[in-house]
Amino acid sequence: MTRFYPVETSVLHSPAWFVPYDEFAGRARTVGVATELDRFDPAANAWVPQDTAAIRTPSAAIAYPELGRRRGPGAEPERFRVRFEAVGLAPLYPADGEPFDATVTGVEFFAYPYDDVHPPGVLSEPRLVRLLPGVAFPYGPGVRTVSGAVVGATTRAPVANALVEARGATSRDGVPWLERTLTDPLGRFRLALRWEGQPVTGPPPEQIFHLTATERPGRTGALDIRLPTERDRRHVIEIVEQ
Structure with missing residues (x-):
C-alpha cells in the first residue's frame, strides 16, 4: 500500500x-x-x-x-x-x-x-x-437508514459491489436528490434516506421510496419500501436479467 x-x-x-x-x-x-x-x-x-x-x-x-x-x-x-x-x-x-x-x-x-x-x-x-x-459508514445521529441485501433472483446468491440507489425530489422546491451505496462482499447494504419520499395518505401517513440495484447493464432489480413502518425490516432486492 x-x-x-x-x-x-x-x-x-x-x-x-x-x-x-x-x-x-x-x-x-x-x-x-x-x-x-x-x-x-x-x-x-x-x-x-x-x-x-x-x-x-x-x-x-x-x-x-x-x-x-x-x-x-x-x-x-x-x-x-x-x-x-x-x-x-x-x-x-x-x-x-x-x-x-x-x-x-x-x-x-x-x-x-x-x-x-x-x-x-x-x-x-x-x-x-x-x-x-459502505455498510460500516459512521452516519451521524438522526440520519435515517435502511438495510438489507442484494441477491440473484434465481440463485439467491449475494451480489457483491452492487450499486444501490434511491432518488426523488423535495416537495417544496422540486430539488432532485440522490442517495447511493455499494454492497459489501456478502451483498449487504445500508442506505441513507435523508430526504423525503413520495407521500402516501394514512392512516398512518407514510412515504414510499423506490430503491434500485445494479450489478451491470442488463442485470438490475428494484424494490419499493414504506417508511416509517418498514424501516427496521431487512430489505432484499433481487437482481434479474433484463
Whole structure:
C-alpha cells in the first residue's frame, strides 16, 4: 500500500490524476484515503502489484509523476490500475456517465513514455473518484437508514459491489436528490434516506421510496419500501436479467 508525500516541487508529468470525493459529505476527501497500484503484465495476463509511491498535490489530487518516465527504441505505453481504500467508504470506479459494472475493480489508465526532452504522447486530466458510504459508514445521529441485501433472483446468491440507489425530489422546491451505496462482499447494504419520499395518505401517513440495484447493464432489480413502518425490516432486492 502506498504512502502519500506532499509535492515540494512542480509535477511535470503524471499519467493520471485522481481526486477522491466523499459523496455523502459532498466534498473532496483529503485524508484517510489509501491507494494500491497495479501494472498489467500481458505475458502473464495478470495484474502485478507495484511499489511506486503516489504523491498528493497541494490541490488534494493523487498523482504518479514518475510513471512512464522512460524513452528508447520500442518504448510502449503501459497499462495500470489504481484501487482506492478508505474506512467506511467504498470506491465507485466507473466514471460519471459510464455504465455501472460491479466487476470493475479499479481505475485503469495508460502511462505513456516520456523523458526530460519529450513529453508523453497523451496528457492526462484530473479524474474524480467518488467514495460512497459502505455498510460500516459512521452516519451521524438522526440520519435515517435502511438495510438489507442484494441477491440473484434465481440463485439467491449475494451480489457483491452492487450499486444501490434511491432518488426523488423535495416537495417544496422540486430539488432532485440522490442517495447511493455499494454492497459489501456478502451483498449487504445500508442506505441513507435523508430526504423525503413520495407521500402516501394514512392512516398512518407514510412515504414510499423506490430503491434500485445494479450489478451491470442488463442485470438490475428494484424494490419499493414504506417508511416509517418498514424501516427496521431487512430489505432484499433481487437482481434479474433484463
